[in-house]
Every structure is written in structure tokens, then in C-alpha cells.
Amino acid sequence: MPKPDLAIIVAMDRHRLIGTHGRLPWHRPADLKLFRHLTEQHTVIMGRKTFESLDAPLVNRHNLVLSRTLSACEGVTVCRNLPEALVTAWRIGEPVFFIGGRTVYQKALDIVETLHVSWIEGDFSGDRYFPDIDFTDWLIMEERDDEGFRYVRYLKK
Ligand SMILES: NC(=O)c1ccc[n+]([C@@H]2O[C@H](COP(=O)([O-])OP(=O)(O)OC[C@H]3O[C@@H](n4cnc5c(N)ncnc54)[C@H](OP(=O)(O)O)[C@@H]3O)[C@@H](O)[C@H]2O)c1
Structure with missing residues (x-):
């Protein structure tokens, strides 16, 4: 039976920060556009x-x-x-995207095959972080720079 197409999509800074006071810590319209492009017509x-x-x-x-x-x-x-x-x-x-927050990412990490990460540039403060993750367990399949972030698609090894 083929594996279900499950993915995480997240924007985080280099410290794995994802949220502050129930919101995103940054304003990155290009990242929101990418999020919409990747998830539209699918299940979140x-x-x-x-x-x-x-x-x-x-x-x-x-x-x-x-x-x-x-x-x-x-x-x-x-x-x-x-x-x-x-x-x-x-x-x-399918496909199915886990779109956060931390508690959902924590559970999803055990079952997804794909990670879409927008690595946000800049320094921010906040109160929610992506779970600890060993990126050596993941292959980089695609990466490119965008406005204020770097997009990387990872596949679980
Ligand atoms: N940077 C990003 O890409 C990104 C993406 C998404 C969110 N965020 C940020 O993350 C923050 C919110 O994340 P969070 O971790 O605080 O909360 P969250 O994961 O969005 O929500 C937590 C709530 O979800 C429910 N829940 C989670 N796992 C569940 C399970 N297995 N079964 C049943 N219910 C479950 C529970 O709701 P009940 O209490 O109702 O049971 C739990 O209190 C915000 O700041 C948001 O802006 C950032």
C-alpha cells in the first residue's frame, strides 16, 4: 500500500521560533503567498x-x-x-498538510515524510518553538531564496 502523502509546513527562524502571543512573530507576505500556493485545494x-x-x-x-x-x-x-x-x-x-502549532508539529513529526520549511531571516522574540529536530535525518530536495526567507523542502531519509 502506498504511503499517505503527509507533510508539515512551517515558518521558523534560526532558533526554531514559530509564534508569539498567539501570532506569527514576523510579517512576510511572500511566505504567506507560498503557504497559500502549496496548500490550496488540499487538506490542512x-x-x-x-x-x-x-x-x-x-x-x-x-x-x-x-x-x-x-x-x-x-x-x-x-x-x-x-x-x-x-x-x-x-x-x-491527500495530500495533507500539518500547519501547526507546536503541539501539532510535535505529533506530526513522527508520521510525515515531507517538511516544507521557510527559514525566516531576522531576530525575533516569542513563546512558541518548533520541536527539536535532527536535520541529519532529512534530505534536502529543494531550496531557494525568497523575500526575507529561504525555502527548503526536506524528505525523511
Ligand atoms: N510559524 C508557523 O509556521 C506557525 C504555524 C502555526 C502556528 N504558529 C504559531 O503557533 C502558536 C500556536 O501554537 P500552539 O502550539 O500554542 O497551539 P496549537 O498547536 O495551534 O493548538 C493547541 C491546541 O490544539 C489542540 N490539540 C493539539 N493536539 C491535539 C490532539 N492530538 N488531539 C486533540 N487536540 C489537540 C488542543 O486544543 P484544546 O485545548 O481545545 O483541546 C491544544 O490546546 C501561535 O503563536 C501561532 O501563530 C506558527
Whole structure:
């Protein structure tokens, strides 16, 4: 049976910082554009706090929100645990992107094959970090510079 197409997509700085006070620590329109380009028409799985950081569900995507506390919510499918989210995602169709935050990335790291990382340039402060990761376990498949960040696509060895 072919492996499901599961990926993480994240923007982080060189210290693995991803968030501050429930928001992104930086303003990088080109990275948001890349995020939209890679995830549109696909399924995204996010934690409840990341969902609450958005103005609305992400358009042109199936939005799955992991939460044990959130009630049903228009425009998203609430999933009570990761297996439920995966079954729901596979019913909708692959590929599936885990889009954060930290708690979701922590679980997803064990099961994804692909990492899309935007390495954000600059110095920031914040309170949420991507989990510790050994990049020697990952092959670089693609990399390029963009406005204010470097995009790298990794494949698990
Ligand atoms: N730089 C980036 O690429 C990026 C991407 C996404 C988010 N962020 C940032 O990250 C921060 C938010 O991340 P966070 O780690 O604080 O929160 P989060 O992962 O977005 O949300 C955590 C919540 O998700 C639910 N959850 C997580 N795993 C679950 C599971 N296995 N089963 C059921 N529910 C689960 C729980 O909700 P309940 O408490 O309701 O049960 C948990 O409290 C913000 O600052 C955001 O801007 C950055």
C-alpha cells in the first residue's frame, strides 16, 4: 500500500521560533503567498490555538481543527484526536498538510515524510518553538531564496 502523502509546513527562524502571543512573530507576505500556493485545494490540519489565530477558516482548503474543547464551528471540521483527523483527511483525499502549532508539529513529526520549511531571516522574540529536530535525518530536495526567507523542502531519509 502506498504511503499517505503527509507533510508539515512551517515558518521558523534560526532558533526554531514559530509564534508569539498567539501570532506569527514576523510579517512576510511572500511566505504567506507560498503557504497559500502549496496548500490550496488540499487538506490542512491545525491545532485549536492556531485556528483561533486566523481571521477565518483558510479558503479553498479543507480545514481540520484538532481540539478536545471546541464546539462545532462553521467552515471547519473539529477532530478530537489525531487518528480521527487522519481518517477524516484520508476520506477527503491527500495530500495533507500539518500547519501547526507546536503541539501539532510535535505529533506530526513522527508520521510525515515531507517538511516544507521557510527559514525566516531576522531576530525575533516569542513563546512558541518548533520541536527539536535532527536535520541529519532529512534530505534536502529543494531550496531557494525568497523575500526575507529561504525555502527548503526536506524528505525523511
Ligand atoms: N510559524 C508557523 O509556521 C506557525 C504555524 C502555526 C502556528 N504558529 C504559531 O503557533 C502558536 C500556536 O501554537 P500552539 O502550539 O500554542 O497551539 P496549537 O498547536 O495551534 O493548538 C493547541 C491546541 O490544539 C489542540 N490539540 C493539539 N493536539 C491535539 C490532539 N492530538 N488531539 C486533540 N487536540 C489537540 C488542543 O486544543 P484544546 O485545548 O481545545 O483541546 C491544544 O490546546 C501561535 O503563536 C501561532 O501563530 C506558527
